Amino acid sequence: MVRPDRLGPALAARLGDDRWRTCTATLVSGGKSNLTFEVASPAGVVVLRRPPTGALLPSAHDMGREARVQRALRPTDVPVPEILLEDDTGEILGAPCYVMERVAGHVIRSRLPEGYAGSPAGKVAIADALVDVLARLHAVDIDAVGLRGHGRPEGFLERQIRRWTGQWERSATHEVPAVDELGRRLAATLPPSYGSAVVHGDYRLDNCLMHPTDPGRVAAVLDWELSTLGDPLTDLGLLLFYWREPGEREPSLTPAVTRTPGFPGRAHLVERYAAATGADLQHLGFYEAFAHFKFAVIAQGIAARVAAGAMAGQHFGDLDGEVVATAEAGLARLAQEG
Incomplete structure (x- = not known):
């Protein structure tokens, strides 16, 4: 699903840091459509998005579309992560994917973080x-x-x-x-x-x-x-x-x-x-x-x-x-x- 042996060298080349050559990927829970992974290495942590496996409905799970709109909005006052790497051919993972920066913050689901917005x-x-x-x-x-x-x-x-x-x-x-x-x-x-x-x-x-x-x-x-x-x-x-x-x-x-x-x-x-x-x-x-x-x-x-x-x-x-x-x-x- 994620090929660290291929993704690592691609990130190292794109980001100019050989520490990305050794990386691991962990599925982030909560994603129900496209799959989201945290990719960690000695150089830091980034986020990868890819489609689910198996047959896909037409027009669904378009990685290029996601990356394109975030690149376009980056200079505006709509906050979006920076796109770091994009593969629209599937060469890296066998399916289109992109990598973006990991932004610090809270994903609020069923409960608020301890001490956050308590009032x-x-x-x-x-x-x-x-x-x-x-x-x-x-x-x-x-x-x-x-x-x-x-x-x-x-x-x-x-x-x-x-x-x-x-x-x-x-x-x-x-x-x-x-x-x-x-x-x-x-x-x-x-x-x-x-x-x-x-x-x-x-x-x-x-x-x-x-x-x-x-x-x-x-x-x-x-x-x-x-x-x-x-x-x-x-x-x-x-x-x-x-x-x-x-x-x-x-x-x-x-x-x-x-x-x-x-x-x-x-x-x-x-x-x-x-x-x-x-x-x-x-x-x-x-x-x-x-x-x-x-x-x-x-x-x-x-x-x-x-x-x-x-x-x-x-x-x-x-x-x-x-x-x-x-x-x-x-x-x-x-x-x-x-």
């Missing part, structure tokens, strides 16, 4: 930092950073529904009427697209590194696999989907630390994003419902890869139940919109 003010600071970075991402000048070809904004929402419907059809192992119905209703109720921006595609708390000591700062935004150019409100809808409130069910795939006391609710995130961007959010329910549809398809894809043994031995519980519950919640949110 309600600290938890609000985390929420505000996430929203502020998302607003800055959506304000990036696409042409100035050279990302005009990173996606096709025209017809974005329609293509997204079509794309994720296609992914569902390729990865589904049995019929789930709620997913099919949600996809149909979304396709029939497309709102006018809200502008064009760099879209992360999977923006949430645990896809960011929070600053080691300041909960009001995002140290780096990670996991750019699904990034493109399109409607920025799809990012907001997904962030709201992941942002669980007290009393809501705990999902089996994603952490829900925001369910704990002291974190602000989704309304706080919506208000801050609107204030930062001036966005018209009258159709926000559609975007939240679409986030449910997208995540149901992602969960099914993960289930299929687990069953195929392509997730490095990782398992994630009852994913069939997660798919159904997510789609049904999406239908409920869309009904509220109507």
Whole structure:
């Protein structure tokens, strides 16, 4: 999966330090799509990203796409790791991969680090930092950073529904009427697209590194696999989907630390994003419902890869139940919109 005998010499040559010739790779837990490894040597520690093993869905797990957007955003005020090495041919590992710097910070999943953001003010600071970075991402000048070809904004929402419907059809192992119905209703109720921006595609708390000591700062935004150019409100809808409130069910795939006391609710995130961007959010329910549809398809894809043994031995519980519950919640949110 990782070939230290090949990766080490490649890093030594690229970074000009022969200490990288002897290195080890350790899988980082939590990755459910592309695989993330910490690569350590006497010269230090870096991070490697590569696709899962086995058959891949079309257009998924594009390493070059991840590296390209991070290179482009590096000079902006959106914090991203520096790309150190990229192999888009598969020569090093037998699959495309890239290596980036290891940024210090906290990946916050099911609980906060000891002594970190312990007060309600600290938890609000985390929420505000996430929203502020998302607003800055959506304000990036696409042409100035050279990302005009990173996606096709025209017809974005329609293509997204079509794309994720296609992914569902390729990865589904049995019929789930709620997913099919949600996809149909979304396709029939497309709102006018809200502008064009760099879209992360999977923006949430645990896809960011929070600053080691300041909960009001995002140290780096990670996991750019699904990034493109399109409607920025799809990012907001997904962030709201992941942002669980007290009393809501705990999902089996994603952490829900925001369910704990002291974190602000989704309304706080919506208000801050609107204030930062001036966005018209009258159709926000559609975007939240679409986030449910997208995540149901992602969960099914993960289930299929687990069953195929392509997730490095990782398992994630009852994913069939997660798919159904997510789609049904999406239908409920869309009904509220109507």
